[in-house]
Each structure stands twice: as structure tokens, then as C-alpha cells.
Amino acid sequence: MWFAIFIVTIVISIVGAVYLINAVSRFRAFTRFDRKWQQKLNATLVVILAFAGFAAFMGMVNAITILIYVIFFFLISGLIVRIVDKVHGTKSSSVSTGRSKVYLQGWLAIAVSIVYLSGAYYMCHNVWRTDYNLKTDKDIQDLHIALIADSHLGTTFDGEGFAAWLEEIEQASPDMLLIAGDFVDNDSVRADMVRACEALGTLDLRYGVFFVYGNHDKHTFGGRDFTAQDLEDELIKNNVQILEDEILTIDNICIAGRKDYITEPRLDIDDLLQDVSDDKYIIVLDHEPTDYENESTSASDLVVSGHTHGGQLLAIKYVGELTGVNDRTYGYERISDTDFIVTSGISDWALDFKTGTRSEYVMINVN
Structure with missing residues (x-):
């Protein structure tokens, strides 16, 4: 059973990684590039480097776990943004700060991922x-x-x-x-x-x-x-x-x-x-x-x-x-x-x- 769960986890990770790369490419650091392929390529490199870093320091199993949770929180934050848009009839995927726009879905997902996984680490190590x-x-x-x-x-x-x-x-x-x-x-x-x-x-x-x-x-x-x-x-x-x-x-x-x-x-x-x-x-x-x-x-x-x-x-x-x-x-x-x-x-x-x-x-x- 656990082998089957592992295979399913790998498949979900790969499919989710594609979604994550698309979502990450909408951060301002990547949208500055004129061409879509440049945005996607740079976002892909960042995701790969982050995954490799976690795998090197925490092991492959932990890296996959982090990836899955980050994907999950990007999906949830995207759903929340869509619901807010529908209720208020606005487009709130980005919010203005006066000088630029902040990618709301992305930063919300990153913040929740950090808080949630930090708590999970604490619950495991104590x-x-x-x-x-x-x-x-x-x-x-x-x-x-x-x-x-x-x-x-x-x-x-x-x-x-x-x-x-x-x-x-x-x-x-x-x-x-x-x-x-x-x-x-x-x-x-x-x-x-x-x-x-x-x-x-x-x-x-x-x-x-x-x-x-x-x-x-x-x-x-x-x-x-x-x-x-x-x-x-x-x-x-x-x-x-x-x-x-x-x-x-x-x-x-x-x-x-x-x-x-x-x-x-x-x-x-x-x-x-x-x-x-x-x-x-x-x-x-x-x-x-x-x-x-x-x-x-x-x-x-x-x-x-x-x-x-x-x-x-x-x-x-x-x-x-x-x-x-x-x-x-x-x-x-x-x-x-x-x-x-x-x-x-x-x-x-x-x-x-x-x-x-x-x-x-x-x-x-x-x-």
C-alpha cells in the first residue's frame, strides 16, 4: 500500500509542479521579462533550485512533502482569490501598493506554507x-x-x-x-x-x-x-x-x-x-x-x-x-x-x- 501511495505522491508532485511553475511565474520578479517562455524558464529554475536545496539539506522525502504542501496552498489561495473576485466583482489576484502591484495569491501561499510547515516541524521535533x-x-x-x-x-x-x-x-x-x-x-x-x-x-x-x-x-x-x-x-x-x-x-x-x-x-x-x-x-x-x-x-x-x-x-x-x-x-x-x-x-x-x-x-x- 505504501509503495502505491509513494507512486501516487510522485505523480501528484510532477503534475502539481507544472501548476506551481505557472503560478510562480506570475511573481513580479518574473513578469518583468517580456516573453512568456522567459518567465516560465526562470520560474522553473527557481522551483528546481528550491527543491534541490531542500532535498540536499532535509532529504528527498522531506523535499517532496514541502513541494506538495506548497502546491496545495497555491491552489487554496488561488481558490480564495477567485471567490473574492466573484463576490466583489473585482480582479484581486494582484493588489496595488501605490508604486507597484503585489501578487496576492503567490504571497498568501508562501506565507501560509512557511507558517504551516514551521508548525509541522515543531510538532515533529518536540x-x-x-x-x-x-x-x-x-x-x-x-x-x-x-x-x-x-x-x-x-x-x-x-x-x-x-x-x-x-x-x-x-x-x-x-x-x-x-x-x-x-x-x-x-x-x-x-x-x-x-x-x-x-x-x-x-x-x-x-x-x-x-x-x-x-x-x-x-x-x-x-x-x-x-x-x-x-x-x-x-x-x-x-x-x-x-x-x-x-x-x-x-x-x-x-x-x-x-x-x-x-x-x-x-x-x-x-x-x-x-x-x-x-x-x-x-x-x-x-x-x-x-x-x-x-x-x-x-x-x-x-x-x-x-x-x-x-x-x-x-x-x-x-x-x-x-x-x-x-x-x-x-x-x-x-x-x-x-x-x-x-x-x-x-x-x-x-x-x-x-x-x-x-x-x-x-x-x-x-x-
Whole structure:
């Protein structure tokens, strides 16, 4: 599905770029040229240079994202200008400043693009705390769970940045930390991975740290300078419990970790939990929120996931749900006797922008 979205995005970008070049050519800097082809040629060069600059400094994915949003805001501002013209019977695509005319559609689009994308950058690169309060009839003391997912080390912070966010999470005094996959990314580097694992090893938590792999942790298309085995070794060295279709019982709590849905064959949830006593409070870590139907009828009390990044961008926020790829994009839902939580992630994959969502860590209080 995501490959299809990528292809559609490329096609939209190309078609939109043609529209954008025509719109940009109406700025005064280009209309000074007498011939239309000169206006279009210079506008094309400016758009190409701007795109190349963003690609060089922020990567191709971010450059395409910026391009799409700028095109969108040019379209919207053009629509607004047309509506104003129709209502007032005027031609307001340009407004007089006394000495010259200002290209209203263009400057409005540029201003909105800067404000909107700056806000989206801020929402991605900063991390908020999200709290959920849950109830259970099972015999457990008040349980405070910290949840993170999708750190994709190297995207919005390095190993030191991850360690800094862990310090803030530890100050909330959780009993355990759950990591719901995609700890590293295709472009993560070994030094950041090692530093992040070391930071996990310094946490002083009553029950410890529990980890499941996501689709990026073991499988990479890049030239990463460490292997999946290196990652596993560092996690284990720092006392992180890795759960791959495995369960671990502490006091009256059972923590079950599932293998990733996309990358590996895995046990059915009922098979995974078949030997767990019903009086245990059962927490399931499942990187992708794709098995709600089965998990809701199982013995699970709480299922936590990541993967979706909260929808990532406003335009694709609910694509996963509409296409049936994900059962939920973000947030809390209770089905039967099971609580489900999907986090938007503490960071991001490749993109430096989040719209319609924000980066977060989650605190879950169960009593």
C-alpha cells in the first residue's frame, strides 16, 4: 500500500509542479521579462533550485512533502482569490501598493506554507506527554506504564537526544517502559544505537524495560553500519527484555510481545497466551495495530502499538484505516474487555513534519 501511495505522491508532485511553475511565474520578479517562455524558464529554475536545496539539506522525502504542501496552498489561495473576485466583482489576484502591484495569491501561499510547515516541524521535533487512565478488576497495585514507539534513531534526534527524553520519562516514575518497535531506522548509525541502548540500561524502574521489534528494526534497505544481531546484543547487554512471541510474568502482571506482523511469521494471539492464567493482568506489545478483532476476544487486557505515527501527515491520517491496513491510526479504544492504545511515536520515519498529530511519549495509569 505504501509503495502505491509513494507512486501516487510522485505523480501528484510532477503534475502539481507544472501548476506551481505557472503560478510562480506570475511573481513580479518574473513578469518583468517580456516573453512568456522567459518567465516560465526562470520560474522553473527557481522551483528546481528550491527543491534541490531542500532535498540536499532535509532529504528527498522531506523535499517532496514541502513541494506538495506548497502546491496545495497555491491552489487554496488561488481558490480564495477567485471567490473574492466573484463576490466583489473585482480582479484581486494582484493588489496595488501605490508604486507597484503585489501578487496576492503567490504571497498568501508562501506565507501560509512557511507558517504551516514551521508548525509541522515543531510538532515533529518536540515531544509531548499523553496520559491515559485505565481501570481493571484484576488484583494488581496501581500500575504506571511508560510507552514509546518509533524512535527511528537519527531522524529527529540522535542517541544523546534519545537519552534526554528518557530522563524526562523517568521523572514521571513509571514502573516499566514498553518499547513498541521501530527503535532504529534504515539510516541509524551504530554510535547512536549504542548510546540509546546504554541510556535504557541506566533506567531505574521497578519492572524494567520491555521491547518488541518493528518492521524497521531488523530489516533495512540501506547500508546501516550495524546488524540486527548487534542491536539485539546491545539491548540485552543493557537489561532490555526482548519479547518475540514470548511472555514474561512478574507479580500478577503478564507481558507478552508479538513478532512484527509484516516481517515475520508469528503465533496467533490465543496460542501465545494459552498458558497464561486469567487472573493475570495481560499486556500485549504489538508494533502494528492490525489484529484488533482477535486480540479483543483473547485474554488480553491492554494492547499497545505504534507504527502509524499518528497518521504522520494530515492528508494521509486515515488512509490506513480506510484501506483496512491498520485497525486504528491513533489513540485509545476499548473493545469488549480489552483496552487498545496506539501512540503517534516519539519521533518519525524520514519526515521532519507532523500535521494533524504530534510526537509523544505515553503514560498509562492502571488501577
